[in-house]
Amino acid sequence: MTIFLSLMIIVMLIVVTAVLKIMDDSGAKSKVVTATSSAMSSELANYNRLIFDRYHILLLDKNASGLGEGALEEDMEELLRVDLGDDFNVESVELTSMAYLMDDDLSEFKYQIKDDFKYETLSYTVDKILEKTGGSDDPVDDEDINEMEQDISEGQQSMEAETEEAEAEEEEQTEEEGEAKQAEQVNDPRDTLKTYTDAGIASILLPGDANLSPNSISSSGQATELPSAGRSSFSFGDIDTDFDNLDQMELDTGKSSGWGTNLLTNVEAVMYGAECFNSLTDEKYDDTYLNLEMEYIVAGEDNDGANYEEVVNDILLIRFGFNFAYILTDHTKQEECEVLATALTVEFPPAKYVVKYLLMGCWSYIESIMDVYRLVRGHSVPFWKNSTNWITDFESLAHLSELESEATDDESGLDYKEYLMILMAFQGEDMYYRMLDVIQLNVSETGAEGSDETFRMKNAVTAFGADVSVTYKGSEINVHEDSGY
Numbered sequence: 123m124t125i126f127l128s129l130m131i132i133v134m135l136i137v138v139t140a141v142l143k144i145m146d147d148s149g150a151k152s153k154v155v156t157a158t159s160s161a162m163s164s165e166l167a168n169y170n171r172l173i174f175d176r177y178h179i180l181l182l183d184k185n186a187s188g189l190g191e192g193a194l195e196e197d198m199e200e201l202l203r204v205d206l207g208d209d210f211n212v213e214s215v216e217l218t219s220m221a222y223l224m225d226d227d228l229s230e231f232k233y234q235i236k237d238d239f240k241y242e243t244l245s246y247t248v249d250k251i252l253e254k255t256g257g258s259d260d261p262v263d264d265e266d267i268n269e270m271e272q273d274i275s276e277g278q279q280s281m282e283a284e285t286e287e288a289e290a291e292e293e294e295q296t297e298e299e300g301e302a303k304q305a306e307q308v309n310d311p312r313d314t315l316k317t318y319t320d321a322g323i324a325s326i327l328l329p330g331d332a333n334l335s336p337n338s339i340s341s342s343g344q345a346t347e348l349p350s351a352g353r354s355s356f357s358f359g360d361i362d363t364d365f366d367n368l369d370q371m372e373l374d375t376g377k378s379s380g381w382g383t384n385l386l387t388n389v390e391a392v393m394y395g396a397e398c399f400n401s402l403t404d405e406k407y408d409d410t411y412l413n414l415e416m417e418y419i420v421a422g423e424d425n426d427g428a429n430y431e432e433v434v435n436d437i438l439l440i441r442f443g444f445n446f447a448y449i450l451t452d453h454t455k456q457e458e459c460e461v462l463a464t465a466l467t468v469e470f471p472p473a474k475y476v477v478k479y480l481l482m483g484c485w486s487y488i489e490s491i492m493d494v495y496r497l498v499r500g501h502s503v504p505f506w507k508n509s510t511n512w513i514t515d516f517e518s519l520a521h522l523s524e525l526e527s528e529a530t531d532d533e534s535g536l537d538y539k540e541y542l543m544i545l546m547a548f549q550g551e552d553m554y555y556r557m558l559d560v561i562q563l564n565v566s567e568t569g570a571e572g573s574d575e576t577f578r579m580k581n582a583v584t585a586f587g588a589d590v591s592v593t594y595k596g597s598e599i600n601v602h603e604d605s606g607y
Contacts, residue, residue: 172572261443
């Protein structure tokens with residue numbers, strides 16, 4: 123009986139000891155897991171505050187301000203030693219399975235824009251643009267073009283018949299009458315326009331108080347390190363401002379079609395860009411590397427001047443299409459162009475109808491110049507033109523500033539920043555990459571509070587794992603934890 127009881131006690135002691143050991147090991151492992159999770163949270167708390175405050179994006183620089191990825195592991199080891207105490211010996215910490223902001227075509231960046239940024243109180247929204255424009259993004263449709271070509275064809279046929287009769291009578295004209303006809307001189311507004319386009323329309327339209335940055339991407343030394351490096355950009359192309367080729371003019375009127383779909387596809391990013399980045403007419407921060415940041419997101423050029431010029435040309439093209447669409451419906455303006463075309467084609471009357479429409483295109487472009495002149499000065503411009511808000515004539519280029527004072531802002535029209543939003547949407551995926559370009563340049567190049575000259579977007583992490591090895595009373599404890607924003 124004594125032997126039996128002794129054996130029972132021994133077994134019970136063994137079981138109790140084993141249970142206590144298991145509980146101790148389990149408690150130790152739980153403590154290591156908790157300490158690891160806490161250490162990872164501490165690391166994630168070291169997010170770049172400048173980026174979060176201005177751009178509402180959470181990210182961790184795995185390069186630790188130039189100290190290297192090993193610095194994060196060393197920091198976690200120190201945190202674990204403090205949390206675990208002397209009973210534990212931290213053998214190693216290895217960071218694994220890092221999720222980068224730029225992974226999978228910037229999926230994490232897009233996620234944070236969509237889910238973490240709040241749009242309820244924004245001044246500039248895609249809904250407002252669509253409301254003001256009626257969602258119309260096709261200024262001159264095929265029916266308008268067909269009617270124009272039919273009018274030209276019928277007019278030329280009629281004119282050719284009249285010309286044959288005129289040629290039969292021309293032989294009877296006296297030499298004095300012929301000389302008088304040749305003496306008639308008419309100024310072609312297309313020649314006047316050319317003097318302005320040769321001088322550079324964008325520079326002529328630039329406001330005197332415009333704040334263009336002297337910095338350039340090439341001088342930053344980061345041209346090949348920016349997220350958008352190696353990517354191409356979308357461009358409408360230039361308008362043929364000679365207005366001597368009807369086919370080319372028809373193509374130019376429709377180049378900007380389709381922006382409504384792009385706006386809806388990129389709705390969150392477009393509104394995010396309008397809220398977080400500077401533009402010519404809206405300076406949010408005075409310590410940025412490029413001052414025209416939205417313009418850079420649109421054009422992707424080397425400096426503010428080049429980006430401004432590209433944006434102006436693109437807005438001119440959008441306005442040109444809609445202005446031409448209106449002038450096709452204004453019979454008074456058409457008659458004025460026809461009278462001028464008659465005088466310009468006196469030596470070859472059948473060309474009158476083609477020249478008439480080319481002059482209408484020229485006039486539409488002059489109106490577009492006035493539109494952009496007002497837009498870059500902070501005014502809003504009617505999206506749809508009519509007889510009361512059309513403000514130019516063929517002589518308007520000489521006195522744009524006078525016309526500006528005569529025009530009034532249209533609450534239902536778009537302003538410069540809203541046109542930038544339309545142009546941003548055309549960039550598609552490139553828009554996201556250039557946003558990251560701007561953020562990287564502002565953090566690494568400007569010296570703003572919270573900046574870091576070593577910061578690069580390629581090192582931006584939004585989540586990571588940690589493999590931790592710890593010894594406790596001679597036993598090895600290995601844990602793996604994942605954490606992120």
